Amino acid sequence: MQFSRLVRAFERLEETASSREMTAILADLLREAEPDELATLCYITLGEIAAGYREITLGVGVRTASAAIASAFGLPQEMVDAAVRSAGDAGDAAAALGGAETRIFPGVFTFGDALTVDDVHRGLLRVAVAAGPGSEDVRREILAAMIAGAAAAERRYLLRLATGTMRLGVGDMTLLDALATAFLGSKKRRPLLEHAYNLCSDIGYVAATLAAGGPGAVERIGITLFRPVRPMLTQRVSRFGEIFEKIGSAVVAAEEKYDGERIQAHKDGEEVRLFSRRLTDVTGQFPDIVDLVRTHIAADSCILDGEAVAYDPETGSYHPFQRLMRRRRKYRIAEFAERIPATYRVFDVLLADGAPHLAAPYPERRRILEALLRPGAFIAASGRVVTTDPAVVADFFEACIGRGLEGIVCKSTASGSSYRAGGREWQWIKWKKSYGPGLADTLDLVVVGANAGRGKRAGTYGSLLCAAYNHEEDIFQTVCKLGTGFTDEELRALPEMFGDAQAGSMPARVMATDQARPDVWFVPRYVLEVLGSEITESPVHTCSWDAGRQRGLALRFPRFVRWRREKDPEQATTAAEVAAMHRGRGKAR
Numbered sequence: 050m051q052f053s054r055l056v057r058a059f060e061r062l063e064e065t066a067s068s069r070e071m072t073a074i075l076a077d078l079l080r081e082a083e084p085d086e087l088a089t090l091c092y093i094t095l096g097e098i099a100a101g102y103r104e105i106t107l108g109v110g111v112r113t114a115s116a117a118i119a120s121a122f123g124l125p126q127e128m129v130d131a132a133v134r135s136a137g138d139a140g141d142a143a144a145a146l147g148g149a150e151t152r153i154f155p156g157v158f159t160f161g162d163a164l165t166v167d168d169v170h171r172g173l174l175r176v177a178v179a180a181g182p183g184s185e186d187v188r189r190e191i192l193a194a195m196i197a198g199a200a201a202a203e204r205r206y207l208l209r210l211a212t213g214t215m216r217l218g219v220g221d222m223t224l225l226d227a228l229a230t231a232f233l234g235s236k237k238r239r240p241l242l243e244h245a246y247n248l249c250s251d252i253g254y255v256a257a258t259l260a261a262g263g264p265g266a267v268e269r270i271g272i273t274l275f276r277p278v279r280p281m282l283t284q285r286v287s288r289f290g291e292i293f294e295k296i297g298s299a300v301v302a303a304e305e306k307y308d309g310e311r312i313q314a315h316k317d318g319e320e321v322r323l324f325s326r327r328l329t330d331v332t333g334q335f336p337d338i339v340d341l342v343r344t345h346i347a348a349d350s351c352i353l354d355g356e357a358v359a360y361d362p363e364t365g366s367y368h369p370f371q372r373l374m375r376r377r378r379k380y381r382i383a384e385f386a387e388r389i390p391a392t393y394r395v396f397d398v399l400l401a402d403g404a405p406h407l408a409a410p411y412p413e414r415r416r417i418l419e420a421l422l423r424p425g426a427f428i429a430a431s432g433r434v435v436t437t438d439p440a441v442v443a444d445f446f447e448a449c450i451g452r453g454l455e456g457i458v459c460k461s462t463a464s465g466s467s468y469r470a471g472g473r474e475w476q477w478i479k480w481k482k483s484y485g486p487g488l489a490d491t492l493d494l495v496v497v498g499a500n501a502g503r504g505k506r507a508g509t510y511g512s513l514l515c516a517a518y519n520h521e522e523d524i525f526q527t528v529c530k531l532g533t534g535f536t537d538e539e540l541r542a543l544p545e546m547f548g549d550a551q552a553g554s555m556p557a558r559v560m561a562t563d564q565a566r567p568d569v570w571f572v573p574r575y576v577l578e579v580l581g582s583e584i585t586e587s588p589v590h591t592c593s594w595d596a597g598r599q600r601g602l603a604l605r606f607p608r609f610v611r612w613r614r615e616k617d618p619e620q621a622t623t624a625a626e627v628a629a630m631h632r633g634r635g636k637a638r
């Protein structure tokens with residue numbers, strides 16, 4: 050497929066304000082693709098060049114991008130720098146600038162008369178993997194060769210791709226809807242694709258399998274070592290007693306809930322890889338956990354699910370998430386591993402010695418886990434009680450809070466308590482310590498817009514428009530305007546942080562009323578955690594929108610808690626969860 054064809058679709062995607070049209074535009078595009086280019090097309094549409102979990106990420110700096118533009122057109126560097134600064138986007142600058150002469154870059158990177166999708170992918174892949182001395186020159190020259198051979202509109206998206214600033218607002222579910230429409234006749238068939246995606250976390254692979262082998266082949270996609278499985282999530286309740294009403298088994302396993310980082314460990318012999326909640330490869334961050342998995346697991350191969358948590362081995366107490374996050378760094382990793390020891394608390398096993406165990410009920414998976422895990426000071430299965438008695442669970446909860454834990458996760462022991470990849474069902478229910486007056490739990494919301502600040506907040510934003518995720522419709526519905534809880538420093542950082550998310554008009558997957566309209570719109574990208582006092586009906590916000598009554602739900606008195614950079618927008622609190630909190634009136638116990 051010609052790259053220009055893809056660019057036409059991107060332009061239409063940016064123009065549309067309707068998520069249905071977005072799906073239709075994508076479905077047309079996917080139908081036209083050759084089976085062997087489908088995977089690439091999916092990655093590029095998502096602004097990537099490989100499955101998200103692979104360590105091949107683009108992120109060419111503005112300096113390199115500007116140097117490539119200057120080199121492509123034989124223009125003075127200062128002129129290009131000024132154009133990029135004033136456009137605020139290397140892609141727009143590259144589209145506006147043109148060369149007096151088209152330069153030829155012999156041998157660096159060659160392609161035919163016009164760029165194809167495959168050329169762009171091949172070029173960007175080389176840019177992404179270039180490493181070592183001289184790699185900066187290689188990156189610049191490959192980019193320059195592509196820029197010189199591209200038309201204006203192509204240059205815009207080529208550079209946005211290279212610099213990691215695509216903002217089409219296409220999410221995984223939109224793309225799965227489009228694939229279902231294109232190949233299975235209706236987006237109603239998305240669940241089949243979504244299930245496979247939950248197991249392999251690679252939309253490109255699902256798309257290619259679908260095109261080559263049809264729905265039967267997609268059904269056969271299973272879990273595989275070194276391809277992360279989308280994690281099973283927890284439900285929340287607003288009353289303690291509801292746990293036992295909803296969980297679906299008389300015997301409940303209440304496990305310690307750790308406030309750390311979700312880590313899925315894949316082991317094959319000596320090779321170990323770790324994946325985060327967002328399915329990024331975090332192996333390099335946790336050399337200590339890699340070692341523990343290598344030495345404490347009596348299985349040749351396995352996939353474990355658990356939480357890494359900052360831990361004090363002397364006192365046996367746990368530290369909160371923020372402390373562990375200090376280990377998220379590029380340099381001095383070993384030093385920080387010593388300064389902030391982490392323990393890996395394993396709560397599930399998805400595969401052992403080559404056999405998948407997702408379908409096995411929780412008690413059986415736990416037995417398998419305990420049989421293969423040799424516990425040590427820094428690795429152990431999650432602590433738990435198994436009981437039919439709510440009072441025992443309540444005592445266990447209090448004891449957990451006393452030890453610095455966040456709360457408990459109650460798990461069903463029913464015969465159907467399989468591991469539901471990517472699912473958020475009643476089999477796992479969290480109960481956290483209350484945050485004081487107001488809602489018993491925080492919400493993770495997606496920022497979709499902002500109002501300009503005035504007075505003391507001039508130059509930054511006065512408030513952020515926040516939305517919950519509606520999974521059924523694959524859209525973001527607003528639920529509050531958030532202006533409190535930020536430090537001055539956090540406030541000052543907002544405009545720069547959101548620079549790469551700005552959109553000219555309301556993004557297609559955002560639903561907002563005129564009354565909530567912000568000064569600037571953002572494509573859904575950044576997730577934050579908020580605390581609120583209660584959830585009420587509102588004509589202003591669209592969360593869980595009731596079209597008949599023209600009313601949605603709003604979070605009152607929201608207060609910023611922290612950024613949730615490890616979460617994708619689609620992993621935010623869902624509109625259905627907000628509605629459930631509203632029904633339960635979401636008060637603390």
Ligand code: ATP
Nearest residue numbers: 282283304305306307308310311356396431458479
């Ligand atoms: P969620 O993961 O539900 O979207 P979140 O990241 O805000 O939301 P919480 O809602 O607080 O986290 O709780 C769920 C998370 O708790 C899990 O994703 C997991 O990382 C963590 N967790 C800690 N201990 C356990 C446990 N014993 N069993 C399952 N999950 C646990």
